[in-house]
Amino acid sequence: MLDTRFRFENIIGNSEAITQVFDLMRKISDIDANVLITGESGTGKELVAQCIHANSKRSHKPFVPLNCGGLPENLVESEIFGHVKGAFTDAKQSRVGLIEHARGGTFFLDEIGELPMPLQVKFLRVLEDHKIRRLGSNEEIEIDIRLISATNQNIEALIGEGRFREDLFYRLNTFEIHLPPLRERQGDIQLLVHHFLNYFAETSEKAVQGISTEAMDVLCEYTYPGNVRELMHVMERAVALSDVDTIQLEDLPENLITQTEDIIGSAQTDLPFQDAKDAVIENFEQTFIDRLLKAHNGNVSRAARKNGTDRRTLQRLISKYAIDVSTYR
Ligand SMILES: Nc1ncnc2c1ncn2[C@@H]1O[C@H](COP(=O)(O)OP(=O)(O)OP(=O)(O)O)[C@@H](O)[C@H]1O
Ligand SMILES: [Mg+2]
Structure with a gap:
């Protein structure tokens, strides 16, 4: 039976972007092709x-995740492939690798961009021959897995820098699913807010039922460098803090409220420079267009003319942020 946590309808959203993801997921779930999922941290x-x-038809078999990041090369190798006793100094006992645990099911390699080069070679062979060898063993073991991998890095850039094998990349991304950052699917924010509000109200047994318009406005305008995960934590905190039946502005973290007031001041130093800069610029673009459209009652041509901006530039930005112009009329 399908685990109810992982039904499609548990992925919340109805933006154009996420609808396209659903369509692709439906098409590829039942075929055995490898899938590469890309997107910033916290996008799902x-x-x-x-x-x-x-x-997929493998649902009754295991889903085995492994995060390739942060582990030393030899450890990742024995995690994945297993080893026999005495294969290396610390190998006091033999061990079955994760890839064997995933037999018949799905092996999920997270942060694939971090997979060390020598292991990339080994993995390529697994995908070609469907066979593995435990470390220190000569015995070949047949392996039937579906591989899903994920990354928040730009693999093509890694290939350019000689840090990722192109041939492996083409094996991994028979299908690529890109999850856009939350700031590019603003239309999903309200749904997600209500979803997490209900979820945390239920699990914490609090009688929170709604959210004030001011608080919702702030949530919809914020740019979420941490994407859905960040929104989820914001809602968990808000439900915990709330002492009335509606979430108020003061239940939201200070940085969300100040971001819209002081765009540059919100630059996040825990993000890489380029990401922080992109977030600031995207936040600025959204706020600017919002004000411009408000000032001209959603008349795009007039807004562009009065602002001295090319109409097409304005239209492109409106599409980029999936802004519904009719709401300004
Ligand atoms: N569309 C969505 N609807 C409901 N919950 C979501 C959605 N997207 C993400 N989440 C939830 O947000 C959290 C973060 O998602 P997930 O761990 O899948 O992100 P990720 O892209 O793997 O992040 P990272 O790159 O940091 O590993 C999870 O708790 C997940 O259930
Ligand atoms: Mg993840």
């Missing part, structure tokens, strides 16, 4: 991977 890559597995 693992959730999508689990949903694909749960909706």
Whole structure:
């Protein structure tokens, strides 16, 4: 039976962008092709991977995740492939690798961009021959897995820098699912807010039922460098803090409220420079267009003319942020 946590309808959203993701997921769940899921941190890559597995014919077999990041090379290798006793100094006992645990099911390689080069070579062979060898063993073991991998890095850039094998990349991304950052699917924010509000109200047994318009406005305008995960934590905190039945502005973290007031001041130093800069610029673009459209009652041509901006430039930005111009009329 399908684990109810991983039904498609548990991926919340109805923006154009996420609808396209659903369509693709439906098409590829049941075929055995490898899938590469890309997107910034917190956009839902693992959730999508689990949903694909749960909706595939492998659903009654294991879904085995491994994060390739942060582990030393030899450890990742024995995690994946297993080893026999005495294969290396610390190998006091033999061990079955994760890839064997995933037999018949789905192996999820998270942060694939971090997979060390020598292991990339080994992995390529697994995908070609469907066979593995435990470390220190000569015995070949047949392996039937579906591989789903995920990354928040630009793999093509890594290939350019000689840090990722192009041949492996083409094996991994028979299908690529890109999850756009939350700031590019603003239309999903309200749904997600209500979803998490209900979820945390239920699990914490609090009688929170709604959210004030001011608080919702701030949530809709914020740019979420941490994407859906950040929004989820914001809602968890808001439900916990709330002492009336509606979430108020003061239940939201200070940085969300000040971001819209002071765009540059919100630059996040815990993000890489380029990401922080992009977030600031996107935040600025959204606020600017919002004000411009408000000032001209959603008349795009007039807004462009009065502002001295090319109409097409304005239209492109309106599409980029999926802004519904009719709401300004
Ligand atoms: N569209 C969505 N609807 C409901 N919950 C979501 C959605 N997208 C993400 N989430 C939730 O947000 C959290 C973060 O998602 P997930 O762990 O899948 O992100 P990720 O892209 O794998 O992030 P990272 O790159 O940091 O590993 C999870 O708790 C997930 O269930
Ligand atoms: Mg993840």
